[in-house]
Amino acid sequence: MTGPLSGVTVLDFSRVLAAPLATQVLAELGATVIKVERPGSGDETRGFEPRLPHGESAYFFAFNRGKKSVTLDLKDPRGQALARKLAEHADVFVENFLPGTLDRLGLGYADLAAGNPGLVYVSATGFGQTGPDRDRKGYDTVFQALSGVMAMTGEPDGPPSKTGIPVADLTSGLWVVIAVLSGLAGRAASGRGRHLDVSMMDVQLSLHALNAARLFALGEDPVRTGTEHPGRVPSAAFQAGDGAWLHISGSDQHWGPLCTVLGLDDLAADPALRGNSGRVEQRARVMKALRGAIAQHDRDPLVKELRAADVPVGAVRSVREALADPHAVARGVVGEFTHPSEGTFPALRTPLRETAGEAPVPGVPPLLGADTDDVLAELGLAAAEIDDLRTDGVIR
Known part of the structure; x- marks a missing residue:
């Protein structure tokens, strides 16, 4: 079944978790997602644990399904030129570099919008495009600490604790999806694209809606309450x-x-x-x-x-018990894909479905650079040109 985002092309210049989760959601809703990676190594999560028998990373598998993989050396002017050419044909550009990094490579919003005014450009960074911390790198548990989430997680007489899931990364990824969809909706109405700024720190602070309500109404700074609700008993x-x-x-x-x-x-x-x-x-x-x-x-x-x-x-329940629950089984929460080197592997389905159809089928995570030749050929490069780029290390 054709997904609702069929016909939308997304360039994914992101790495690790938050933004790759977002582009995976877009891919499994029907968008064509082209993941641009470093030649030779790719997204660093390709080397993260847990590793599978043939060397692939289950971590990478969790956030990169259904994408195409293209390798480009963005430090090489030829790689930069190819990235700009890809952007001319894209609807969406997602990146999570520190502010200013892609501007210096000629791949910032102003550069790409000049050649594609309808481009929806989403920057997902730790602290946003403005403010004194804009150049600070971000990590999930650090956001939990800085945002107040960690201070109020755990038992009242125990130490601060991180959440059981990487909540900063996951919630920020969902806001990247919201940014993309709102940008596409705005473009449909106005005909122009825009640059959208997603700050992971802002996202974490926004999760304090109820906590902030107590602070604003009562002057009460929320503290750890374990599993108890501060305003409801039981x-x-x-x-x-x-x-x-x-x-x-x-x-x-x-x-x-x-x-x-x-x-x-x-x-x-x-x-x-x-x-x-x-x-x-x-x-x-x-x-x-x-x-x-x-x-x-x-x-x-x-x-x-x-x-x-x-x-x-x-x-x-434990995670194992929750995924094996008859209701989860009936809803098809766990699907599977067949990978070219690791074979059949389970995957959590993207949890959005039409009432008349099934949930999206899990896509296959790409091998590094598996689609480079095909994508570059679609841009009009001849086989000899592609071979030269490979010989020079611009692609691999």
């Missing part, structure tokens, strides 16, 4: 009697049914606890009672009983 993970964990997140309408299932008649009868504000005020009392009651039950039967009572609850 909303936390609890350990059952068999040692397994479950998470409950209830509102006022769930309080009575929760107490009934757990046999907490005294709490249910207390009018001060029927509203969330009262439960927040008496958080210690409520949580102690809930922990004690839940510890008298095995997890899975209790989860089943709470779900039957319409109480929002979920077992705390």
Whole structure:
């Protein structure tokens, strides 16, 4: 089935995780994505662990499916000229170099827009195109630290903790997708492209919407609360009697049914606890009672009983358990692709589908430079010219 972005050509000059995730999403939604890599080594994640039996990187596989790979030495004027020529035929240009780097190579927005006024140019950098930190390099866990995410992750009596996923990279990648799509929509209306600035630091700060609301309204700087919600009780993970964990997140309408299932008649009868504000005020009392009651039950039967009572609850699963869940299986969350050297390999599908169709099929991650000759030939280069570029190391 043709994807909704069929006919859109994306030049991907990005590396590592955030922006490559974005261009992978675009590829699996139907865009033609041409990933431009360094000759010989390519995207550095090609060497990241975990490695597969024939040397390919599962890390690279996770964020580079469905793309074409072209090698160009951007330090060589001929490589720069070819990159500009590619941009003349592209709809979108995505890059994550430090600000000013591509300008010095003649590949900045002003240079490329002169030859292609409709180009949507997205710069995804650590700290954005402006500001005192614009030249600072960015790393996921450093963003978690600087943004306040790390300070409020973990148990109240424990040290700061990173999140279980690279949240700064992943959320920034999704904002790169938003930037591309908004740029294309704007071009459809105005006929012109634009330069869009995605700052990973800005993205992390934007995730504090609720935390900032408490800060702005109460002057309260959020702190670590473990799995508990600062403004709602109950909303936390609890350990059952068999040692397994479950998470409950209830509102006022769930309080009575929760107490009934757990046999907490005294709490249910207390009018001060029927509203969330009262439960927040008496958080210690409520949580102690809930922990004690839940510890008298095995997890899975209790989860089943709470779900039957319409109480929002979920077992705390491992990644393996979550991906093997019957609902995830029925939705086809895990697909697969066949790689030319590593064979069949599982992949998480891009989680967007039409109601009348299936989720996008996982694309195949490209071998380094696999499409260089074909792409350059489409630009009009003769075979002898391509051979000369290879001999000189401009491509490989």
